[in-house]
Amino acid sequence: MKLIKKFTLIILISLNYFITVSAADNLFEEAKKKFEKKDYEKSKFLFQRNIVFNPKNAESYLYLAKIFKTEENQEEEEKNLDTALLLEPNNEEAIYMLINIQLDRSNFDKANSLVERFTSICKKMCNKKTEISKSLQDLEANNAKTN
Secondary structure, eight states: OHHHHHHHHHHHHHHHHHHHHHHHHHHHHHHHHHHHTTOHHHHHHHHHHHHHHOTTOHHHHHHHHHHHHHTTOHHHHHHHHHHHHHHOTTOHHHHHHHHHHHHHTTOHHHHHHHHHHHHHHOSSOGGGHHHHHHHHHHHHHHHHHHO
16 A cells, blocks of 8 residues: 555656646747747746746756847846856857957956857857957957057
8 A cells, every 4th residue: 555655656746747847848948939039028037937947947047148138138148147157067159148248348358268268168159259359359459558
């Protein structure tokens, strides 16, 4: 009798886990669709809900960062990028977006260290290296003029 109760409990827990994972996947996919349609408010809500079910989903944080970028909320954009990188340290897109934030802030040292990191791990976005190098050179030249 005890064995049947334990088995039933294990089945219920497993079923609950799979339902939760499935719900999180559906939330993420729905959020992505809303994002692609530029329905940022609804997609933000869905990505945030997805994080409740799946707090280790780096992609949700990355998409939230993109949404905050469109809202020109650089502080929230950066927080979400930092979280995405905590979960996925070699996320090229998150590093690239952080580089742009640091360039906007004229933070040459931080941007430069991120560029080194980006260069060492890039696979899909390596074509952005030239653009980043040009931006860094422009920032360095502007710093030299003001000093």
